[in-house]
Structure formats: C-alpha cells, structure tokens
Amino acid sequence: MSLIEITEVKKRFGDNEVLKGINIDVAPGEVIAIIGKSGSGKSTLLRCINGLETIDEGSISVAGAQLLPDELHLKALRLKVGMIFQGFNLFPHLTAGRNVMLSQMVVKKTPKAEAEGMAKKMLERVGLAHKFDAYPDQLSGGQQQRVAIARALAMQPIALLCDEITSALDPELVNEVLSVVKELASEGMTLLMVTHEMRFARDVCSRVVFMHQGRVHEIGPPEKVFANPATPELKQFLGVIH
Amino acid sequence: MNYAFDFGWLFDYWPVLVKGILITVELTLVGGILGVSLGIACAWARALGPRWLGAIVATYVELIRNTPFLIQLFFIFFGLPALGVRMGELEAANLAMVINLGAYGCEIIRAGIQATPRGQFEAGASLGMSRIQTFWYVVLVPALQRIWPALSSQIVIVMLGSAAVSQIAAEDLTFAANFIQSRSFRAFESYFVATLIYLALAIGLRQLLRGLGWTIFPRRAAR
Ligand SMILES: Nc1ncnc2c1ncn2[C@@H]1O[C@H](COP(=O)(O)OP(=O)(O)OP(=O)(O)O)[C@@H](O)[C@H]1O
Ligand SMILES: [Mg+2]
Numbered sequence: 001m002s003l004i005e006i007t008e009v010k011k012r013f014g015d016n017e018v019l020k021g022i023n024i025d026v027a028p029g030e031v032i033a034i035i036g037k038s039g040s041g042k043s044t045l046l047r048c049i050n051g052l053e054t055i056d057e058g059s060i061s062v063a064g065a066q067l068l069p070d071e072l073h074l075k076a077l078r079l080k081v082g083m084i085f086q087g088f089n090l091f092p093h094l095t096a097g098r099n100v101m102l103s104q105m106v107v108k109k110t111p112k113a114e115a116e117g118m119a120k121k122m123l124e125r126v127g128l129a130h131k132f133d134a135y136p137d138q139l140s141g142g143q144q145q146r147v148a149i150a151r152a153l154a155m156q157p158i159a160l161l162c163d164e165i166t167s168a169l170d171p172e173l174v175n176e177v178l179s180v181v182k183e184l185a186s187e188g189m190t191l192l193m194v195t196h197e198m199r200f201a202r203d204v205c206s207r208v209v210f211m212h213q214g215r216v217h218e219i220g221p222p223e224k225v226f227a228n229p230a231t232p233e234l235k236q237f238l239g240v241i242h
Numbered sequence: 243m244n245y246a247f248d249f250g251w252l253f254d255y256w257p258v259l260v261k262g263i264l265i266t267v268e269l270t271l272v273g274g275i276l277g278v279s280l281g282i283a284c285a286w287a288r289a290l291g292p293r294w295l296g297a298i299v300a301t302y303v304e305l306i307r308n309t310p311f312l313i314q315l316f317f318i319f320f321g322l323p324a325l326g327v328r329m330g331e332l333e334a335a336n337l338a339m340v341i342n343l344g345a346y347g348c349e350i351i352r353a354g355i356q357a358t359p360r361g362q363f364e365a366g367a368s369l370g371m372s373r374i375q376t377f378w379y380v381v382l383v384p385a386l387q388r389i390w391p392a393l394s395s396q397i398v399i400v401m402l403g404s405a406a407v408s409q410i411a412a413e414d415l416t417f418a419a420n421f422i423q424s425r426s427f428r429a430f431e432s433y434f435v436a437t438l439i440y441l442a443l444a445i446g447l448r449q450l451l452r453g454l455g456w457t458i459f460p461r462r463a464a465r
Contacts, residue, residue, distance in 0.1 A: 050368055071372060078370040089365035092461060093383045103369035106379055135461045148365075155369060 001064075003028045003159060003190055004049065004081075009058035011044055018044045020214040021058070026159070031191045033201035033222070036211035037237060042194040045211070046161045049192070050083045063158060075107070082152030086164040088144040090136040096123060096147045097132035100154045108155070115154075122150035126180050142173030146180055153184075160184070162193035198238075202226055210234045251426040252435065255418075262418030263439060265332070269414060270401040270447065273339030277400065278393070280340060281347025282386075286377060288348065289355040299348065306345035312406045314338050319410040335407035335414070343400045350392050354385035387459040394451040398444050405440075415439060 002025040011019040018041045026032060034042050047053045049060055051067060051074045060067040062080050067073065090099050100119035104110040110118070123129050126146035136144055145165055152160060162181065166174040178200050185191055185204050195201055201208055201222055208225040210218040212233045218225060229235045252259075287299045306314065318341075319334040329337070358381050366376030386393070408417035419436035423429050 052364055052367060074367075075370045075372070078368055083364075083368040085361055085365065085368075087359075087361050089359075089361035091362070091365070091380050091384075093387070093459065102379055103366075103371060106375050107370040137461055151369070 002026055003030075003063055004192070005059075005061045006045075006049070007059050009045070009048060009060060010056050011041075011048055011053060012056050018214050019048070019055075022214075022216055024209060024216060024219070026190060026192065028158075028190055029188045030207065031185045031205045032193070032207050032209060033205040034192065034194045034209045034211060035196070035198070035201065035237070036209075036217075040211040041214045042211055043163050046083070046163050046192065046194060050081055050161055051077055052083075079107070079155060080157055081159050081161060082155055082157035083161045084145070084148050084152055084163070084165045086167050088136075088141070088148045088168070090144050090147055090151075092136050095133050095135055096128065096139065096150075099136070099147055100151045103151070104154055118154050119150070122154045123147070125153065126150045127176075140173060141169045142176045145169065145177045149177075149180055149184075159190035159192065162191065162195070164194050164196065166195070166197060198226070210237065212237075245430070247431065248428060249431055249435075251422065251428055251431070255422045255426070258418045258421055259415070259435070259439070261413060262415035263443070265413055265417075266401070266404055266415040266443065269332075269335055269339055269404045269407065269412075270397075270443075272336050273343055273400055273404070274397050276336075276340040277343025278347050278397070280344030281351050281393075282382070284344060284348035285351035285355055289352050290373065290377060303345045303348050306342055307349070311338070311342055311403050312409060314342060315406055315410060331407070331410045331412040334410060335404070335412040338407070339400055339404060342403070343396065346396050346400075347393060350389050350396060351385065354387075354389035355381060357388055358385055383458065387455075390451075390455045390459065394448065394455070397451060398447055401447055402440065402444060415443075 004024075004026040006022055006024045009019055009022040010017065022045060024032075034045065036042050044053060048055050049062075049067075051069065054069045062077055065073075065076065067077055091102065094102060097116065097119045100122055101112070101115040104115040104118060105112060120129060120132060123132055126149050128143060128146055128150065131139060131143060131147070136147070139147065165181075166177050169177065174197070178197065181191065181193070182204050205222055207219060208222050209216055210225060218229065218231055218234050225234070226238065229238055284299045284303065287295045288303075315334065315338040318338050319329075319331060322328070362380055362384075363376055366380045367373075371379070404414060405416040407414050408420060411417065415436055419432045423432035426432065
C-alpha cells in the first residue's frame with residue numbers, strides 16, 4: 001500500500017496553473033528525488049503535501065488519511081509528515097536543543113524532561129550532540145540544517161519533505177547534510193526531496209520524478225531517468241545540469 | 243537677580259515627595275506592564291488576527307494616537323461617570339496610561355511582527371503548531387527584540403507623560419511639586435527638584451529596560 005497518494009492534484013495562483021494534474025504514489029521507505037527547471041512547480045508540490053498551500057483539485061492522502069484544510073486535519077497530517085526548508089528556518093531566539101524541544105512540548109504536550117531526552121537523541125543522530133546549547137547564529141549553515149532535520153525528526157514523522165535543503169549551503173557544507181539524509185534513507189525513512197544534487201539522486205533515490213510545466217513529465221528509477229531520458233525536455237534539462 | 247535659593251523646605255516636605263515618587267513609579271510599572279501586554283494583544287490582532295478584530299483595534303489605535311493624553315484622562319475621570327462608570331483618580335490614571343501605551347505599543351510591536359520572515363511561520367506550521375502557538379512561541383520574542391529600543395523609548399515617554407495625572411488630583415510627583423510650591427512659594431526649587439527626580443527616574447527606567455532586554459533576548463542579532 002502506498003504511504004503518500006497524490007492524485008490529479010491541481011494548484012492555481014490566480015490564472016497561473018502551477019500544478020496541472022499530478023499523480024504520484026509513494027511506497028513506505030521510498031526515497032524520491034524531484035528534479036526540474038525553476039518554476040516547474042516542485043516547491044509548490046511539496047508545500048501542498050504539507051498543507052502549506054491548499055490544492056484546488058484532486059486529492060492527497062497520507063497513510064490512508066485524506067488531506068483536509070482545517071486546523072485539526074492539518075495538525076494530524078503534519079505530525080506524520082515533516083518538512084525541511086532551503087533556508088533552515090530555525091528559531092533564532094532558541095538554542096539548538098530548545099529548537100528541537102519546542103514543538104514536542106507545545107504540540108504533543110511531551111513533558112520537558114522527555115522532550116529534552118528526545119532532543120539530545122536527535123541532535124546526536126545528526127552529529128550535533130555537542131551543540132545542544134548553541135544558538136542558531138553560532139552554527140554554520142550545514143549545522144543549522146542538521147538541527148532543522150533533528151527538529152523535524154523529533155516529531156517522529158513517517159515521511160520527510162525536503163525542499164532544496166542544500167541549495168543555501170557553501171559547497172563544502174553540502175556533504176555533511178547529504179550524509180545525514182543518506183543515513184535516514186538507509187534506516188527506511190520515506191523521503192521526498194527536491195534537489196539539484198544529481199549524483200545524490202542517482203546514488204540514493206529509488207525513483208526520480210522529472211517535473212516540467214506543472215506535470216510529472218517522466219518518472220522512473222534513476223538508472224533509467226538519467227541514462228535513458230525518454231523526452232527531449234529531460235534530455236535538455238540533464239544536458240544543462242551536466 | 244537677587245533671588246535667594248532655599249532648599250531647606252525639603253526637610254519639611256520630603257514625605258510628600260516620596261509619596262509622589264512612589265505613585266509615579268506605580269503608574270509607570272502598571273502602565274508599562276499592562277500597556278505592553280495590551281499592545282502585544284492588539285498587535286497580534288492587527289497583524290495576524292481576524293479582519294473584523296483588526297478593524298476594531300485599528301479604530302482604537304487611531305483614536306488614542308490622534309487625541310491628547312490629557313483629554314483621554316479627563317474623559318475617563320470626568321466623562322465616564324456620566325455613563326455610571328466611576329473610579330478613583332489613581333484607577334483612572336492607571337487606566338489612561340494602559341490605554342495610551344497599548345495603542346502606541348500596538349503600532350511599534352506590529353512593525354516587529356510584520357518583519358518576521360515567512361519561513362518562521364511555515365516552520366511553526368510544518369511542526370504542527372497552530373497559528374496562535376506559532377505566534378506565541380516562535381514569532382513574538384524575535385519581534386519584540388527587533389523593536390525593543392523603540393518600545394523602551396515609548397515606555398519612558400509614557401512615564402514622563404504621567405505628569406498629566408496631577409490634573410485629576412492623582413498625587414504623583416508633579417502633584418507633589420505643585421503642592422510644595424503652593425505651600426512654600428518656592429517655585430524654582432520645587433520644580434528644580436522635581437526635574438532632577440524625573441530625570442533620574444527616566445534614566446533608571448531606560449537602564450532597567452535595557453537590562454530586561456538582555457535577559458529576554460539572549461542573542462544580539464535576530465534575523
Ligand atoms: N505564493 C505564490 N503566489 C503566486 N505564485 C506563486 C506562489 N508560489 C509559487 N508561485 C509560482 O508558481 C510557479 C512554480 O513555483 P515553484 O516555487 O513551485 O517552482 P520550483 O519548481 O520550486 O522552482 P525553483 O527551482 O526555482 O525553486 C512559479 O511560476 C511561481 O512564480
Ligand atoms: Mg522551489
């Protein structure tokens with residue numbers, strides 16, 4: 001059974017139809033890379049799955065539950081699906097540890113001691129146990145992004161959405177974040193990631209989705225998509241990237 | 243100029259002065275704490291709340307910001323009893339200060355909220371927090387940090403403006419100075435002393451607010 005079912009999803013901003021009927025089924029444990037030109041709707045798709053944007057048509061369901069746009073359903077959805085952003089979005093007035101503790105205490109009403117234990121565990125998982133008391137502005141971009149991953153993981157989601165999570169990083173910091181993601185993938189976490197890291201997509205992902213003008217233009221295992229692109233658009237896109 | 247300075251009366255009238263200082267401090271504390279709280283609630287309503295509430299708050303804010311404090315005070319103390327709302331001069335003075343700072347504070351704090359990067363709201367939402375929770379736990383502290391100097395200045399302005407409450411016979415520092423002047427006929431000395439005390443109070447309040455800022459906002463730079 002699929003974990004995330006995206007069926008005929010359409011999304012408009014005014015007259016601009018950004019998603020024109022998207023269909024993707026994601027099985028548990030799958031790691032999916034979403035690639036495509038700027039403006040093809042990649043971020044919008046992820047934001048729809050997390051309920052940050054409401055869809056105009058079609059349906060999205062996660063673990064069998066339909067995505068509905070009221071606060072109760074959204075909260076239930078977001079407990080199952082975490083999101084990591086390009087710009088980290090850590091809370092600047094809280095330490096790394098507190099960043100990871102906050103939503104546990106506020107949303108899940110986890111007692112403080114327990115939330116702290118979970119925060120320590122998650123920071124350790126991303127290799128930052130020693131930065132528990134550091135504030136975001138005392139961390140490098142790569143470290144901030146790893147705290148953001150720990151923060152999402154502390155909510156124990158069944159899937160993670162990652163929107164170009166290494167694009168704002170200096171090249172030498174990209175790998176520390178990708179290796180964390182790789183480890184999550186090997187532990188069986190379901191991942192949907194928009195990425196420009198083609199090598200990473202090829203090595204780690206089970207399927208690659210090529211989006212073009214608001215549609216899934218090609219989808220398949222990385223060997224096929226990268227080695228044997230079927231459409232001229234994907235050929236051109238890969239040509240531009242290489 | 244052959245005016246002979248005489249501060250000897252200070253010994254006779256110091257209890258009046260002390261009482262005046264205490265009342266001015268009390269007015270400032272209550273006005274500051276409740277006024278800023280009201281300002282936060284109003285800023286939330288205007289920046290993030292439902293539209294109808296934002297409209298009501300906007301009306302209140304414009305009403306207060308475009309009328310003199312003294313008239314607001316007179317209205318509360320002399321005007322409201324006509325509607326059956328009667329209160330003592332101290333309650334009226336406190337209320338006027340809270341309402342006044344609430345309106346100015348609202349606009350200052352709102353600017354801080356509106357400068358919040360969208361990603362902060364989205365991060366809160368994606369972690370399952372409600373809009374109110376995101377505001378309270380994520381947005382508010384950095385927003386206050388952004389505008390803390392302006393808010394601090396406004397609180398000092400309101401403290402100095404509290405001199406007006408002497409006009410409804412609330413026995414604050416200005417009331418004390420007036421009283422001493424009328425008894426001792428020592429106008430220069432009375433107001434000179436009152437001036438020094440206000441100056442000391444204002445400087446002290448600024449330092450207090452700065453110290454408070456250091457403890458509430460542990461990091462210098464908010465994004
Ligand atoms: N909030 C919005 N309001 C109006 N238009 C929007 C909004 N968000 C996105 N769009 C438009 O939707 C289209 C797709 O945007 P989206 O951010 O999903 O693209 P993307 O594939 O993620 O691109 P990139 O690689 O640059 O991040 C763009 O044309 C963009 O201008
Ligand atoms: Mg994008």
